[in-house]
Amino acid sequence: MILNSLADRAIRREAPSRAEALAVLSDEHDLLDVVAAAGRVRRHYFGHRVKLNTIINMKSGLCPEDCSYCSQRLGSSSDILKYSWIGAEEVAEAADRAVEAGAKRVCLVASGRGPGDRDIARVVERVEAIKDRRPQVEICVCLGLLRDGQAARLREAGAYAYSHNLNTSEENYGRICTTHTFADRIETVRQAMAEGLSPCSGAIFGMGESDEDIVDLAVRLRELDPDSVPVNFLIPFEGTPMGGRWELTPTRCLRILALFRFFFPDVEVRLAGGREIHLRGLQSLALHLANAIFLGDYLTSEGQPGEDDRQMIADAGFTVEGLDEQTLPAARHDLVALRRRGAGTDLPSNA
Structure with a gap:
């Protein structure tokens, strides 16, 4: 009865x-009962559609921030790809491949605390290169902390959304990062919204957060009212x-996703980094909670092949959301595969 009431x-x-x-x-509640209740909410607003997103890492590594979860952080010794800005043509070609593979949103990401004016000019060039070839695709930009006027330049170039995760609760934030604050992140999301960019803000779980932290974060994110929550x-x-x-289990991940669907019923809840290694054989069950996933590789780690994702979606009884469809309504260390393909390399992505 309680779960039915929640739904x-x-x-x-x-x-x-x-x-x-x-x-x-x-x-307290059986996992499948929780998934069924939250799944009813997902179906109400999104039916059986799954939106595909892809990441293009335009500049990798050597970030001055000390976010302790990040392989690109200050002091990281992770053996990741490190490169400066890849060209606009390479970005546009990567976007082409992703769209052909079914992606509806292309997320352009660059490491760093935040962009300077020259960086914004570079990103504008890359946004325009994609829009010239794929005018229907949604472009989301993720560049870190924004300064006044930068969000407007991105929107004018054709960017649709800006992504900046809160990551964890405000109380927990100082434990995972000291070079910027939770308030800095809130301010950047608000700046992007004020300039007309669709707000994208979510979380990372498995960093030692408590249940209270998870709920606190969900409440703060709901106050921001994002359009998409990775x-x-x-x-x-x-x-x-x-x-x-390695503290996460597949069932823990599913409960978190269900909770976020209850908090964000009509919002794009996106199954993002780490799904393959933590959900493992229960990834398809997570599709009954999340209505979007990332297709292909992540920033510095490899995801499962796009063909496998598309097969998983079909096998679970879902369909890939088309470009013309409206989205929103009116644990093992050896499983981490460092990215060696796609942007910044001579090899194609696995989308």
């Missing part, structure tokens, strides 16, 4: 209470402070 209220866009949210994360599960790269953290 009914979520369909009315009402958030769970703190006690209800904590119960979803606990073993749910990442920590990829514990060797060479980072969190290289040894």
Whole structure:
């Protein structure tokens, strides 16, 4: 009865209470009952469509920030690809391949604290190169902390969204990063929204957060009212402070996804980094909660082949969302595969 009530209220866009949210994360309710209730909300707003997103890492590594989960962080000894800005033509070609493979949104990412004016000019050139060839594709940009006027330049060039995750609760934030604050991240999301960019902001789980932290973060994200919420599960790269953290289980991941569907019933909840290694054989069950996934590789790690993703979607009874369809309504270390293909290399991506 409680789960049915949660689903009914979520369909009315009402958030769970703190006690209800904590119960979803606990073993108070059977996992399949939780998935069924949250899945009803997902189907109400998104049917059986799965939106495909892809990442193009335009500049990799050598970031001055100390985010302890990131393989590109200051002091990281992870053996990742490191390169400066790849050209506009390479970015546009990578976007072409991803769209041909079914991607509806292309996420352009560059490492760093935040862009300078020259960086914005570079990104504008790359956005325009993609839009010239693929005018229908959504372009999301993720460049770190924004300064005044930068979001407007990106929107004017044709960017659709700006992505900047809150990652964890405000109380927990200082434990994972010291070079910027939770408030800095909130401000960047608000700047992007103010300039007309669709806000994309989510989280990373598996960093030692408590159930209370998860609920706190969901509440703060809901206050921001993003259009899309990426749910990442920590990829514990060797060479980072969190290289040894393997605390997630598939069932834990599913409960977190269900909770986020209750909090964000009509929002694009995107299954993002770490899904392959933490959900493992239960990835297809997660499609009953998330209505979007990343196709292909991530920033510095490899994802499963796009052909496998598309087969998984079909086998689970879902369909890939087309470019013309409206999206939004009116644990093992040896499983981390460092990315050696796609942007910044001579090899094609696996999309």
